[in-house]
Amino acid sequence: MDCHNKSPEVQVGKDTLKFLLMGNPNVGKSVVFSKLTGVEVLAANYTGTTVGYTKGKIRNLKKEGILIDVPGTYGLEATSEAEEVAVSFVKEGADAIICVLDATNLERNLNFALQLKKFDIPMIFVLNLVDVAEQQGVIIDSEALAKELDAPVIPTVAVRNVGLRELITVMEKVGKRQKEVCYTAEKELVEEEETRWKEIGRIVEKVQTLVEREPSFTEKLGYVSMQPWPGIPLAILVLVLVLGFVVGGGKAIRGVLLLPFVYNVYEPAMTAFIGGFITEGTIFYNVLVGDYGVLIKIIEWPFALVLPYITLFYIALSILEDSGYLPRIGVLMDGALRKIGVQGGSIVPFIMGYGCAIPAILGSKAATTHKERVIVASLVSLAVPCTAQTAAFFVLLGDESIWMLVGVYGLSILAMIIGGSVLNRMLPGKVDPMLLEIPNLLKPDVKTVVQKIKIRVKHYLVEAQIPMALGILFAAIIAETGLIHGISDFLSPVVTGWLGLPGEAGLALMLGIVRRELAVLPLLDMNLTSLQIFTGATVALFYLPCLSVLAILIKEFKLKTGLAIAGTTLVAAFLIGGAINQTVRFISSIL
Amino acid sequence: MSLYAIKKEHRCIIENLPKIGLLKSLGLREGINVAIKSKQPMGGPVIVQVGRRCVAIAQDIAKDIQVREVN
Numbered sequence A: 001m002d003c004h005n006k007s008p009e010v011q012v013g014k015d016t017l018k019f020l021l022m023g024n025p026n027v028g029k030s031v032v033f034s035k036l037t038g039v040e041v042l043a044a045n046y047t048g049t050t051v052g053y054t055k056g057k058i059r060n061l062k063k064e065g066i067l068i069d070v071p072g073t074y075g076l077e078a079t080s081e082a083e084e085v086a087v088s089f090v091k092e093g094a095d096a097i098i099c100v101l102d103a104t105n106l107e108r109n110l111n112f113a114l115q116l117k118k119f120d121i122p123m124i125f126v127l128n129l130v131d132v133a134e135q136q137g138v139i140i141d142s143e144a145l146a147k148e149l150d151a152p153v154i155p156t157v158a159v160r161n162v163g164l165r166e167l168i169t170v171m172e173k174v175g176k177r178q179k180e181v182c183y184t185a186e187k188e189l190v191e192e193e194e195t196r197w198k199e200i201g202r203i204v205e206k207v208q209t210l211v212e213r214e215p216s217f218t219e220k221l222g223y224v225s226m227q228p229w230p231g232i233p234l235a236i237l238v239l240v241l242v243l244g245f246v247v248g249g250g251k252a253i254r255g256v257l258l259l260p261f262v263y264n265v266y267e268p269a270m271t272a273f274i275g276g277f278i279t280e281g282t283i284f285y286n287v288l289v290g291d292y293g294v295l296i297k298i299i300e301w302p303f304a305l306v307l308p309y310i311t312l313f314y315i316a317l318s319i320l321e322d323s324g325y326l327p328r329i330g331v332l333m334d335g336a337l338r339k340i341g342v343q344g345g346s347i348v349p350f351i352m353g354y355g356c357a358i359p360a361i362l363g364s365k366a367a368t369t370h371k372e373r374v375i376v377a378s379l380v381s382l383a384v385p386c387t388a389q390t391a392a393f394f395v396l397l398g399d400e401s402i403w404m405l406v407g408v409y410g411l412s413i414l415a416m417i418i419g420g421s422v423l424n425r426m427l428p429g430k431v432d433p434m435l436l437e438i439p440n441l442l443k444p445d446v447k448t449v450v451q452k453i454k455i456r457v458k459h460y461l462v463e464a465q466i467p468m469a470l471g472i473l474f475a476a477i478i479a480e481t482g483l484i485h486g487i488s489d490f491l492s493p494v495v496t497g498w499l500g501l502p503g504e505a506g507l508a509l510m511l512g513i514v515r516r517e518l519a520v521l522p523l524l525d526m527n528l529t530s531l532q533i534f535t536g537a538t539v540a541l542f543y544l545p546c547l548s549v550l551a552i553l554i555k556e557f558k559l560k561t562g563l564a565i566a567g568t569t570l571v572a573a574f575l576i577g578g579a580i581n582q583t584v585r586f587i588s589s590i591l
Numbered sequence B: 001m002s003l004y005a006i007k008k009e010h011r012c013i014i015e016n017l018p019k020i021g022l023l024k025s026l027g028l029r030e031g032i033n034v035a036i037k038s039k040q041p042m043g044g045p046v047i048v049q050v051g052r053r054c055v056a057i058a059q060d061i062a063k064d065i066q067v068r069e070v071n
């Protein structure tokens, strides 16, 4: 076998040192990476957070050096797309591998470490999570371990910067390698398994001391949360609390703080200001500050209506992610999820999808079969509203009646069940049975969580604003120039005839191509009936994923599958929305 | 007997397991002592404690793992 195939392209200067950051999943590699390079990558407490690789220049190192954050892997036989990335990196070689070990699970981590050592690349070991190990009564003698591994071992608490300076000191000593790495003896690895585990047993015996400890509160909670009783009621309670926090909190912030500001301060000020230059009533004036005025909507929609919900949702999601609770929900749901062709572990990309579909689709790389990946990506694109759209729903439906909100989310879940079952039957192949490590339940580190929320909110502010602004500008021009009437006439067989919406609602459909929440927000100012609101929301829910999601779908699954997924969502939107409208009208006509 | 047949909170020693690379990488191998920590309804997985960590194993796989009960 050629060991140099399939290597990802890495451009490195001639004298730049290349360090690979490797190890089992969920041991803290991404945290170490962010701290050493200052490059922000997301870390979370479950297997498969990092699915692609990130490169970063190492700060505070006297020489020129780059560090590569590699997805975690249990062994050198790749079992998912994410693990393939990792394996191809070792085969490409590096000047040194920084292998991160989880101090709470030394045995299994050494199994990977000893395999890595065979590649004959200089190694530096980072013994991370020593704080958690200590709480659990696990004491590891890092000096003895260094002797056994014949390489430096640095104990760290990565989230609190403990030990990172020592790590840099050791990294200074690494030199540029000339040798090519070529390791092909994969058969040998299998034969060696027996002896390797014996060796591991011997090392662990020597370096690890266990102290009897009463299980801590988090350990007990970790245990009960994966029992069907009381785990399932607990999961429902968590869901209700999160919803209450996001819906209630968002409504309060926008009602008390943001909307009064926009309507009472910003809008009058802006209108007066523009009025000073441009005569009221002209087209240009209306485009800027009229009904769909860009300068008004560009503040009202993304900041006053959507931002509070986005922030609160990511606060909740980030805490849940770092606690290690999500995989436990996956375990409880596995039996049910398997019926729609996904494993319990895939609950994580679904939950992420309620934030944004892009990380969800990328995260599905951790799935072990392509079939499962396609199912997850399709269902997320079809029926999981992102936070921005959810925020728009809360405003549109929540103000009408809470039951409409429940109805739309019920429809979303129903569509996932039906869609999943159909795809599961239709797509060839089968989905692997679940085999998933359950992480320790941890008290999330406040700084890490705050950092993560910042990254995500910033991402919304930067990435979403340009398409949003263009969309709003486009809407303003169409609406204010009267072009809207031509478009309404053109779309009216579908929009008015089939969906029962006013002609202007065509605007929502056009904007919805750009971003999901824009398929909802224009409906706000149209004085719709309850039925129209519900139909509009349903269409928006299933309607095309936004442009960026479409791009990711095509990139990850090729043009054909990407367009097939998008096309299906479009058809589903019109079919289901229209069916609801026609049925309700029919029933009320005979009553 | 199979791992799936073991009751909650009982321990057993693994005697034979299917050739799934990930099983071994997760630390499940012949001769080790594991404890069942929970069993999920609706054909869901069993949760097994291996060393200091819990692993969820699907029913299909658990049925293929041969064990000897110890208690």
Ligand SMILES: Nc1nc2c(ncn2[C@@H]2O[C@H](COP(=O)(O)OP(=O)(O)OP(=O)(O)O)[C@@H](O)[C@H]2O)c(=O)[nH]1
Pocket (backbone or CB within 6 Å): A024, A025, A026, A027, A028, A029, A030, A031, A032, A042, A043, A044, A045, A046, A047, A048, A049, A050, A051, A070, A071, A072, A073, A128, A129, A130, A131, A132, A156, A157, A158, A159, A160, A321, A322, A323, A442, A445, A448
């Ligand atoms: N208490 C504590 N938590 C840590 C420490 N290091 C990392 N964590 C947490 O452990 C979790 C896993 O960290 P990640 O950096 O995402 O792990 P990873 O190795 O990159 O995982 P994959 O990308 O899935 O392979 C996160 O929730 C971190 O906040 C530590 O030293 N102490």
Ligand SMILES: [Mg+2]
Pocket (backbone or CB within 6 Å): A029, A030, A031, A042, A043, A049, A050, A070, A071, A072
């Ligand atoms: Mg990572």
